[in-house]
Amino acid sequence: MKEKIDRKLEAKSIKPTAMRQLILEYLMESRNAVSLADLEDKFDYADRSTLFRTLKTFEKHKLIHCIEDGTGSQKYAVCLDACEVDHEDFHVHFLCEKCHQTYCLYDVEVPAIKLPSGFTPEAINLIVKGVCHACR
Amino acid sequence: MKEKIDRKLEAKSIKPTAMRQLILEYLMESRNAVSLADLEDKFDYADRSTLFRTLKTFEKHKLIHCIEDGTGSQKYAVCLDACEVDHEDFHVHFLCEKCHQTYCLYDVEVPAIKLPSGFTPEAINLIVKGVCHACR
DNA sequence: CTCGCGGTGCAACCCGGTTGCAAAGGTGAC
DNA sequence: GTCACCTTTGCAACCGGGTTGCACCGCGAG
Ligand SMILES: [Mn+2]
Ligand SMILES: [Mn+2]
Ligand SMILES: [Zn+2]
Ligand SMILES: [Zn+2]
Secondary structure (H helix, E strand, O other): OHHHHHHHHHHOOOOOOHHHHHHHHHHHHOOOOEEHHHHHHHOOOOOHHHHHHHHHHHHHOOOEEEEOOOOOOOEEEEOOHHHHOOOOOOEEEEEEOOOOOEEEEEEEEOOOOOOOOOOEEEEEEEEEEEEOOOOO | OHHHHHHHHHHOOOOOOHHHHHHHHHHHHOOOOEEHHHHHHHOOOOOHHHHHHHHHHHHHOOOEEEEOOOOOOOEEEEOOHHHHOOOOOOEEEEEEOOOOOEEEEEEEEOOOOOOOOOOEEEEEEEEEEEEOOOOO
8 A cells, every 4th residue: 555655656756755645645545536625624734735735746747637626626636547648637527516526537538529610629627517426 | 789788687687777787788798708807807996796796696597607617717608598498508618728718609519428327417517628719 | 964955834825706784776655 | 755665886804715935844965
């Protein structure tokens, strides 16, 4: 477990501090995306800005990706190992309107969208809202 | 023009105050979605909270719809007349990464998405990001 | 041992959104 | 016309999420 954490950090050239190990472990364990507020709850002894900067470091090194689910708070989830090289979000995200958890649906691809002329697409953000398996 | 504004307000049972007429006119004239900050720029003599509450009133009466484009600021656009009865956003939105304008693509429908079992969809928010016709 | 750098904590800030409350305005009853 | 009542507006303050400047600390290189 610990070794897996360290391997992941090393693979992205991130120095494995205690804080980073803990945060990455938490991110990997949680089945849904994690917000800064979640981290604050979990690691109440750590400073908000440390948690924030850790997320930013992870994101910059493409260890995690940020999800804008429209709730106003950013969520983060660990990237698949596969997305080592180029980091693009080609999967769908699901926001449960009951528990307000956000899930990466890695198996659901974002469909191609045909736009009117004049619009050049570069990325797509697709959020499905509804009720998750845990809340039904 | 003025009559059209008033007709629209009346159709949604919104009392046509001067402020509301002006704001609705502005919303109808703009080819892209409008943020609270946009309204503050345009109507600098009016109070932020008045503008805010006007938007909320319009939204509650389904005269406009809110767009979460992931920029952190909410955008609003007038609904089509067609969406009188039930208000659902079944069209795609486009966010230009150059000029940061958001457009309603009323002609582009949101495709159906097949989810893993356990997830019950209720709404879909689809944002395409790229470069708009004005910025290319 | 000393220097330098990166990580952390603390405090403050920013921005968009939101609310409580009082003043202003409009409308109908009398 | 006057009053009571309800709605709209303005002002001020607040809130939560995100962000930053700066000082301190710990560790590794030299
Ligand atoms: Mn994801
Ligand atoms: Mn729209
Ligand atoms: Zn749920
Ligand atoms: Zn543009």
